[in-house]
Amino acid sequence: MLMLARNISFSYSGSSSLFVRHFSAFQNKGPIIFNKKYLDSLDGGYEAPQVRTSSVPGPKSLECLNRLSQFHLTANVEIFVDYKASSGNYMVDADGNAFLDVYQQIATLPLGYNNPTLLKASVSDDMMTLLSSRPSLGYAPSVDYLALLEKSLFSIKPNGMNHSVQLMCGACSVENALKLAFMWYMNNKRGDRPISQDELDSALKNQSPGCPNITVMSFSNAFHGRTLGCLSLTHSKAINKVDFPLFKGPIAPFPSLRYPLEEHVRENEAEEKRCLEEVENLMESYEKTSPVAAVIIEPIQGEGGDNHASPEFFKGLQKICLKYGSAFIVDEVQTCGGSTGQFWAHESWGLPTPPHLVTFAKKLQSGGVFAIDGIIPTQPSRIFNTWMGEPSKLLLLSAVLEEMKRENLLSLVRESGHTLLSGLKQLQELYPGHISKARGVGTFCAFDAKNRDEMVSKLKVKGINVGPSGRESIRMRPALIFQSKHAEIFLNALETILKEM
Amino acid sequence: MLMLARNISFSYSGSSSLFVRHFSAFQNKGPIIFNKKYLDSLDGGYEAPQVRTSSVPGPKSLECLNRLSQFHLTANVEIFVDYKASSGNYMVDADGNAFLDVYQQIATLPLGYNNPTLLKASVSDDMMTLLSSRPSLGYAPSVDYLALLEKSLFSIKPNGMNHSVQLMCGACSVENALKLAFMWYMNNKRGDRPISQDELDSALKNQSPGCPNITVMSFSNAFHGRTLGCLSLTHSKAINKVDFPLFKGPIAPFPSLRYPLEEHVRENEAEEKRCLEEVENLMESYEKTSPVAAVIIEPIQGEGGDNHASPEFFKGLQKICLKYGSAFIVDEVQTCGGSTGQFWAHESWGLPTPPHLVTFAKKLQSGGVFAIDGIIPTQPSRIFNTWMGEPSKLLLLSAVLEEMKRENLLSLVRESGHTLLSGLKQLQELYPGHISKARGVGTFCAFDAKNRDEMVSKLKVKGINVGPSGRESIRMRPALIFQSKHAEIFLNALETILKEM
Structure with a gap:
């Protein structure tokens, strides 16, 4: 019943002979024909979830947990996975x-499990060199490091952001984006004056003026990581x-919008206006004592409740950042890499100029920062660490990007996301007491559930793995090879649970 | 002349048929016979440095630098390396x-470049799975994760430290060691009382009592990393x-000792006593306002000047930490992994009980923390991140450890270190105006040079790559396959430069 109600606006080619390859561009125009045979093959024969144990985690996962926890942090471990048996969209656990x-390892696997293109990229002369003789990239990069960047990360640079720093997580x-913003802010304050001896001497003791009393504005429910600097900006x-x-x-209110947004x-608009006014109030009130050097925000608050805001808000x-001379940092750690239907969520906002800094990690395999002109320092020792990224991950990323291009995966994300979100919207109309606020962009979707944790557990017993977000939401972060048929499997399982409630 | 003066106290076997393999233990007793033929082969035919360009970096490195710096942070890049052409103790640059x-990529390469055991370990079914389907280790570890830990990191656990958390850098x-220390300290304060609602509510806004006014004691000239939490403890x-x-x-004085220590x-002793008194004074003065939850220290200050202290000091x-209920954190990021002649530098101190926390990274391929009982939390969400380490690095580490065992590399480090340090001591007697304070443990050696940066450059032109430490010191951080013959090459180059001065 539900399946018939959904509109399929993309067409599949059932045979591999018909599929069209697009090497030249990620963004295709006109109807997209996917290589469905290849995409189907990625699941390694799995066509539906199979749960053999009466509860999840099953006895073998629990045994692994019991053993590992004697020697290792396991407080957040939910399941033990048989990674060799897992394939594509299907994760196989210790109990089979x-x-x-x-959810795909907290939104990090771009192509699911054991993707053949990635398996192939895992074995090469280049990979062997990178693994056995790992460079300190900030000190002695490889002669072909720029070529490696060009065929991976630099091929998907955000518009107008031509400078980069590589990191691992x-x-x-985020820590390094903050440092770049602080330096940029203080350089602007200093003008042409070089760093003074007084600044140097006091910095060594963590005192001003070398360590100035400047701050970063974050938002309620934000998540920016868990190191002490990041955690100061995390309020989820x-x-x-x-x-x-x-x-x-300063902690500004993130807009608390009503869904569906279009209704x-x-x-x-009023809520976003209120939040922007509060941002400006905070800017003013901190200006005298500890001015705001940077404002950091996620395009979608992906850990603190899947909260959205409009392009106009951003x-x-x-505009406020530019007025106060604060760096505008967009934290795309979770939104980057394709799950919103494009590589960078912020590019859909139509900003008049790019943000000062954009952070990334997760689906792009390793972390880093993109920056506009004038932010990356030329003076040694200001931004540095021993490894500065992980080149083997760039090699894997180049294979991910090849696969995305060849298989039109950004288009697939938009198609599957449409199926997922319209299905969720239908279900919330059918079961209004139980789920609500279906929302999302691409497959970066979420909904609220009355008894969220119970719903997550019930889905798991039905063979569906999703993640929590905020206090009441369930987030979906499938791989980029998630098809409409997978969305249907998920929606049918959810409907079965809702019917039983 | 100099070469004759050095005592060779270890014997080599010139032929592979004579070498003795020790699979059972890293620490050998009695005379060690090394498989010199194999060790020599690791250098891939290089028997001496070869510098072809009149200055270093040469024109090709400079061209790479010019191109990369248009798009990427390069402020600390010194050279571009041809990693495929590099072998063992020899690093080949873009100019040949x-x-x-x-220096080995800032002390990170345990076995030099393109080690055959590591190359072999870079290609396997396990490696392919780990690279293509990377787990979120804190959420869904692999069924064989404990086995992987047991054959790598856990086989070299510091004495009495049975619990671990994996990280990447x-x-x-260090950030997570601090967090573990803070939680442990506050748990001790709370006793049996659970975390209160007031603590939860205030923590969300970064306010006390949830975010308490507690602090960490660090030392002058310390280096603990560059994220904002770490950088607060770094004073190099x-x-x-x-x-x-x-x-x-509080920033306590690290002992400023005179070398050679035995003279x-x-x-x-008086200097160390003074420093410990100052530690205790700081403990007292912070106790009322912002008590010291943890003290963090490096066994040798490896970035801030290669400063040593005695076991009695540590x-x-x-003892002071135990008296004030502060966690004692030993930061072994640079000292771990064998270059001091043992896996953990702190194990030579003869501490009556293990430190609360030990951090590691660099030569162990990825980062993490070892802890004693009662520190790792069982409550979810307190210590976590998306990846929590990098299992492919553990697989590489298991190969590193195999090689170290088979080739008696800890013994080799002690032998080469002896050659290196006694040679440096002779040179500083011959050239007292130019170099001084030769010091070290294993091959973790350093000396002071009158015009340090000039000396580093001159060594580079002679084909020797070393690193700076602090304001006046040169540090040596060779791979564990560095032999006495390599020490001789280094010492002869240094002597040539000293003669020319």
Whole structure:
């Protein structure tokens, strides 16, 4: 019934002989024909979830947990995975349960499990060199490092952001974006004056003027990572932060919008206006004592509740940053890499100029920062660490990008996302007491559930793996090879649970 | 002349048929016979440095630099390396210069370049799975994750430290060690009382009591990384810190000892006593306002000047920590992994009980923390990140450890270190105006040079790559396959430069 109600606006080619390859561009125009045979093959024969144990995690996962926890942090471990048996959209656990994985290792696997293109890219002379003789990239990069960057990360640079720093994880990316913003802000204050001896001497003791009293504005429900600098800007969950001394700073309200967005335009506009006014109030009130050197925000708050805001909000925010001389940092650690239907979520806002800094990690395999002109320092020792990224991940990323291009995966994301979101919207109309606020861009979708944790568990027993977001939401972060048929499997499982409730 | 003066206290077997394999233990007793033929083969035919360009970096490195710097941070890039052409102790650059590498990618390559055991370990079914389907280790580890840990990291656990958290880089390791220490300290304060609602509510806003006013004691000239939390504890170089708002906290004096240590026992004892008194004074003065939850220290300050302290100093420091209920964190990011002649530098101190926390990274391929009982949390969400380490690096580490065992590399480090240090001591007696303070443990050696940066450049032109440490020191961080013959090459080049001065 539900399946018939959905509009399929893309067409599949059932045979590999018909599929059209697009090497030249990620963004295709006109109707897209996918190589469905190849895409189907990625699941390694799995056509539906298979749960063999009466509860999840099953006895073998629990046994692994019991053993590992004697020697290792396991407080957040949910399941033990048989990575060799997993394939495409299906994650197989220690007990042989096969889950449709709509979470994909916390949104990090771009092509699912054991993708053949990635398996092939894992074995090469280049990979062997990178693994056995790992460079300190900030000190002695390889002669072909620029070529490696060009065929991977630089081929998907955000518009107008031509400079980059490589790092390993999302937290280090945010930490370094903050440092770049602080330096840029203080350089602007200093003008042509060089760093003074007084600044140097005091910095060594963590005192001003060398360590100035400047701050970063973050937003309610934000998530920017868990190192102490990042955690100071993270406000998604109290338990993440308890017992840690953190930096003080202005926390602005992130818009609390009503969904579906298109049905609540006027009140959402008012809410965003209120938030921008509060941003400006905070700018003013911090200006005298500890001015705001940077504002950091996620395009969609992907950990603190999948909260959205409009392009107009982000444009307004950038405008305030420009007015106060603060760096505008867009944290795309979770939104980058294709799951919103494009590589960079912020590019859909139509900003008049690019943000100062954009951070990335997760689906792009390793972390880093993109910056506009005039931000990356030329003076040694200001931004550095021992490894500065992980070149083997860039090699893998180049294979990911090849696959995305060849298989039109950004288009597939838009198609599957449409199926997913319209299905969720239908279900929330059919079961209004139980789920609500279906929302999303591409397959970066979420909905609220009355008893969220119970719903996540029930989905798991039905063979569907999803993640929580915020206090009441369930987030979907499938791989880029997630098809409409996978969305249907998920929606049918959800409907079965809703019927039983 | 100099070569004859050195005592060779270990014997080589010239033929592979004579070498003795020790699979059972890293620490051998009695005379060690090395498989010199195999060790020699690792250098891929290079028997001496070969510098072809009149200056270093040469024109091709400069061309690479010019191109990369248009798009990427390059402020600390010194050279571009041909990693495929490099072998063992020899690093080959873009211009075909072959350097004896006594720095090894900032102390990170345990077995030099293109080690055959590591090349072999780079290609396997396990490696392909780990690279193509990377787990979120804190959320869904592999069924064989414990087995992987057991054959790698856990086989070299520090004594009495049975619990671990995996991370990717040194900075994240220190950040998480701090967080573990803060939680442990506050748990001790709370006793049996659970975290209160007031603590939760205030933590979300970075306010006390949830974010308590507690601090960490660091030492002058320390280096603990460059994320904002780590950088607050780093005091090796002012330019690292300028423009960044950092955490305040007590900075104790690290002992400023006279070398050689054995000739200045009494005055060094007095200096260490003075420093410990200052530690205790700081403990007292912070106790009322912002108590010291943790003290962090490096066994040898490997970035801030290669400063040593005695086992008695570290024992005294631990005693003060125990008295004030502060966590004692030993930062072994640079000292771990064998270059001091053992896996963990702190194990030579003879501490009555293990430190609370030990951090590692660099030569162990990825980062992390070891902890004693009662520190790793069982409550979810307190210590977490998306990836929590990098299992492909653990697979490489298991191969590193195999090679170290089979080739007796810890013994080799002790032998080469002896050659290196005794040679440096002779040179400083012959050229007292130019170099001084030869010091070290294993091959983790350093000396002071009158015009340090000039000396580093001159060594480079002679085909020797070393690193700076602090303001006046040159540090040596060769791979574990560095032999006495390599030490001789280095010493002869240094002597040639000294003669010319």
